[in-house]
Amino acid sequence: MSAPTLKELVIRYFKEKGYTIIEENSRLEGNDGITRSFDLIVSKGDRKQPVWIKPWNRTVGVNVVINMDKASNAVGLIHPIIVAEKFSAHAKAYANRKAITLLTKRGIQRAIRYRR
Numbered sequence: 001m002s003a004p005t006l007k008e009l010v011i012r013y014f015k016e017k018g019y020t021i022i023e024e025n026s027r028l029e030g031n032d033g034i035t036r037s038f039d040l041i042v043s044k045g046d047r048k049q050p051v052w053i054k055p056w057n058r059t060v061g062v063n064v065v066i067n068m069d070k071a072s073n074a075v076g077l078i079h080p081i082i083v084a085e086k087f088s089a090h091a092k093a094y095a096n097r098k099a100i101t102l103l104t105k106r107g108i109q110r111a112i113r114y115r116r
Contacts, residue, residue, distance in 0.1 A: 006055040006105055007039065010083050013108045014051075019044045026050070030074030038071070042081070050077045054084040062090040069098050083108065 004012070011021055022041040029035050040051035050072045054060050065082060072080040081101040095102045 006083065007053050009105070009108050009112065010040070010051070010053055010103075013103075013112055014040070014042050016112065017044075022048060028075040028077075030071070031076070032074055034074065036071040036075055041077075047079065048077055049079050049081055050075070051081045051083065054082065057085060059086050059088050060084040060091055061088045062094050065091045065094050065098075065100055065102070069094075069100060 011024075014021060019042040022043050024040055026038045026041045027035050028038065038050040039053040042049050042051055050068070052064075052068050054064065060082065064084075065087075068080045068082055072078065079099055079101065081103060082095075083103045083105070085105050087095070087102050087104070092102060094100070
């Protein structure tokens, strides 16, 4: 049996946290007419949130977090979420100021493991 992909782990994590997976590989048109892509759209209650999953073996920088902030604002969604291996200090600082959730693969694996 092969190990689950990062996307499969993320979907399981959100389901266990009580989120509904509204759409995978979503493409939404922004208020500027440009189409944005998101790996997932999740919801909990009446709040829909976009999710980007970056299965990179490197640190995600502030530019990715800024781009997610812009993309989510353009399509009218708030509190975006980015999942990656790790994040730079600048990425974490920007995300903290802008209410963007950053989740690491290790944190997700730990959360799933402790639920059993």
